[in-house]
Amino acid sequence: MAAAQRLKDRVALVTGGAQGIGAAIARRLAEEGARVVIGDVDDAKAKTTAREIGGETLRVDIADDTTVTALAQAIDKAHGRLDILVNNAAILDATPFDELTMTRFAKVLDINLKGALAVTLATAPLLRKATKGGRVLNIASIMGVRGSVASLAYSTAKGGLVNMTRCLACDLAPDRITANALCPGFINTRMALLPDGSGHEHETDWFKDIYLKYGRIPVGRAGLPEDIAGPAYFLVSDDAAYVTGQVLLVDGGVSATF
Numbered sequence: 427m428a429a430a431q432r433l434k435d436r437v438a439l440v441t442g443g444a445q446g447i448g449a450a451i452a453r454r455l456a457e458e459g460a461r462v463v464i465g466d467v468d469d470a471k472a473k474t475t476a477r478e479i480g481g482e483t484l485r486v487d488i489a490d491d492t493t494v495t496a497l498a499q500a501i502d503k504a505h506g507r508l509d510i511l512v513n514n515a516a517i518l519d520a521t522p523f524d525e526l527t528m529t530r531f532a533k534v535l536d537i538n539l540k541g542a543l544a545v546t547l548a549t550a551p552l553l554r555k556a557t558k559g560g561r562v563l564n565i566a567s568i569m570g571v572r573g574s575v576a577s578l579a580y581s582t583a584k585g586g587l588v589n590m591t592r593c594l595a596c597d598l599a600p601d602r603i604t605a606n607a608l609c610p611g612f613i614n615t616r617m618a619l620l621p622d623g624s625g626h627e628h629e630t631d632w633f634k635d636i637y638l639k640y641g642r643i644p645v646g647r648a649g650l651p652e653d654i655a656g657p658a659y660f661l662v663s664d665d666a667a668y669v670t671g672q673v674l675l676v677d678g679g680v681s682a683t684f
């Protein structure tokens with residue numbers, strides 16, 4: 427079904443939009459009429475996705491200031507403004523506590539926390555020129571509002587992103603820019619592959635037992651990238667003009683149980 431084109435001609439940047447959740451968000455924004463720029467370190471995959479959704483690509487490593495500055499300059503040159511920024515790019519880290527090094531911790535924070543800030547700072551002048559008020563949407567995680575084993579670096583970065591969202595909402599409100607965060611739960615993407623290469627998290631016995639059989643996911647299934655795209659669309663739409671500094675958990679109800 428064709429979408430209603432409620433973002434017609436808005437300029438949207440989705441970092442990490444080559445695949446997974448970012449690609450689903452990019453597709454949804456494009457269906458709503460936005461001119462979508464996918465900024466991803468994986469340029470080949472980004473180009474394939476951009477072709478499919480009718481968007482464009484700019485290669486960026488969000489942890490590398492030089493490429494982030496170039497990204498903002500290229501958007502300025504091509505469009506002269508940015509209406510929507512989705513800070514989605516991130517890496518997974520599941521290092522056990524005893525194996526965690528400060529080098530690894532810094533790397534995860536460089537991408538998952540500082541990277542989002544770097545893109546926001548670089549594009550803020552363009553967001554101030556947004557047609558109907560700019561939108562920043564940070565893709566955090568339920569792991570940014572809960573603790574778990576072997577997740578210290580990832581969860582700390584995502585927790586930082588959650589509170590960074592609230593600060594951005596305060597700092598950017600005078601410029602008619604909202605900032606919100608989405609916290610996905612278990613979503614079926616590449617990130618759900620087990621780090622040791624032994625399979626898929628959602629196919630493991632512990633996932634099937636704890637989260638499905640014993641009901642820790644009340645809706646009874648893992649999520650799809652499209653489950654995140656709808657709430658993401660809402661938060662960057664005109665309907666969310668009075669929503670800022672908020673953190674929406676999109677997790678099939680995982681965080682509602684104990």
Ligand SMILES: NC(=O)c1ccc[n+]([C@@H]2O[C@H](COP(=O)([O-])OP(=O)(O)OC[C@H]3O[C@@H](n4cnc5c(N)ncnc54)[C@H](O)[C@@H]3O)[C@@H](O)[C@H]2O)c1
Nearest residue numbers: 442444446447467468487488514515516567610613615617
């Ligand atoms: N999949 C899940 O279960 C889940 C749950 C909670 C939160 N999230 C969050 O959702 C977002 C998307 O995750 P996903 O599951 O789609 O992951 P994914 O690995 O499928 O996609 C991530 C994308 O980000 C890009 N990327 C990684 N590092 C980058 C960098 N330095 N610069 C630019 N691009 C970079 C990758 O190339 C890839 O295209 C992430 O922020 C992730 O933390 C995912």
